[in-house]
Amino acid sequence: MSLDLDALSIRAMNGQPLFAPLSLTIPAGEVVTVMGPSGVGKSTLLDAIGGHLGHGFHFSGAVRLNGRDVTSLPAEARRIGLMFQDALLFPHMSVGDNLAFGLPCSLRGRAKRRAAVETALTQAGLEGLYDRDPATLSGGQRARAALMRTLLAEPAALLLDEPFSKLDAGLREDMRSFTFEHVRSCAIPTLLVTHDPEDAAAAGGPVIALKAGGA
Numbered sequence: 314m315s316l317d318l319d320a321l322s323i324r325a326m327n328g329q330p331l332f333a334p335l336s337l338t339i340p341a342g343e344v345v346t347v348m349g350p351s352g353v354g355k356s357t358l359l360d361a362i363g364g365h366l367g368h369g370f371h372f373s374g375a376v377r378l379n380g381r382d383v384t385s386l387p388a389e390a391r392r393i394g395l396m397f398q399d400a401l402l403f404p405h406m407s408v409g410d411n412l413a414f415g416l417p418c419s420l421r422g423r424a425k426r427r428a429a430v431e432t433a434l435t436q437a438g439l440e441g442l443y444d445r446d447p448a449t450l451s452g453g454q455r456a457r458a459a460l461m462r463t464l465l466a467e468p469a470a471l472l473l474d475e476p477f478s479k480l481d482a483g484l485r486e487d488m489r490s491f492t493f494e495h496v497r498s499c500a501i502p503t504l505l506v507t508h509d510p511e512d513a514a515a516a517g518g519p520v521i522a523l524k525a526g527g528a
């Protein structure tokens with residue numbers, strides 16, 4: 314698996330590019346970190362890769378997953394996982410049903426789906442919490458559950474937008490190692506947006522600094 318960006322460029326309504334055209338290849342299991350000043354377009358870059366770019370922007374370039382051009386596909390057909398600052402779980406579903414929501418439809422049968430979720434809960438240190446209301450989880454438990462839900466969808470690539478910034482220091486370290494270990498063991502190419510150099514160091518891969526403007 315790999316995620317390739319080919320001369321990716323985003324222009325705002327006024328025709329100005331947010332940053333210089335970006336080309337990079339993220340191999341399976343590698344985390345590339347994107348840093349840069351506030352407003353340079355880091356979140357917008359992730360929106361574009363995931364297929365969620367707002368109408369106010371003009372996109373050029375190509376996004377490829379495992380060599381396949383997905384640039385013209387809608388977000389839901391791209392199989393790209395997203396994680397944001399707020400680890401949101403659906404409040405009206407149990408923790409287990411939240412994770413089951415991530416499972417591919419191709420995994421059929423109640424018992425098999427339940428077993429896949431139970432395994433994921435155990436991997437996340439959440440064993441026994443299948444039937445819990447998400448509101449009763451701690452912040453760290455919620456963050457791990459949200460990451461597992463994203464991973465259960467077997468994404469071909471993962472986009473992380475400041476996923477640790479709202480966690481307190483101890484939890485942040487746990488969640489960093491939990492996330493990057495899973496990314497590596499699942500061999501998912503991953504793009505991480507962060508302001509925190511410690512996130513970049515923990516990710517261990519190349520760091521790209523986005524600069525405003527560009528040709």
Ligand SMILES: Nc1ncnc2c1ncn2[C@@H]1O[C@H](COP(=O)(O)OP(=O)(O)OP(=O)(O)O)[C@@H](O)[C@H]1O
Pocket residue numbers: 331349350351352353354355356357358367369
């Ligand atoms: N929906 C939108 N429509 C028009 N302009 C937008 C929209 N969302 C963001 N912008 C503008 O696009 C530019 C890039 O915003 P973006 O959120 O991608 O920056 P960022 O680098 O992620 O910033 P931060 O580090 O503060 O999160 C900013 O100038 C922002 O004001």
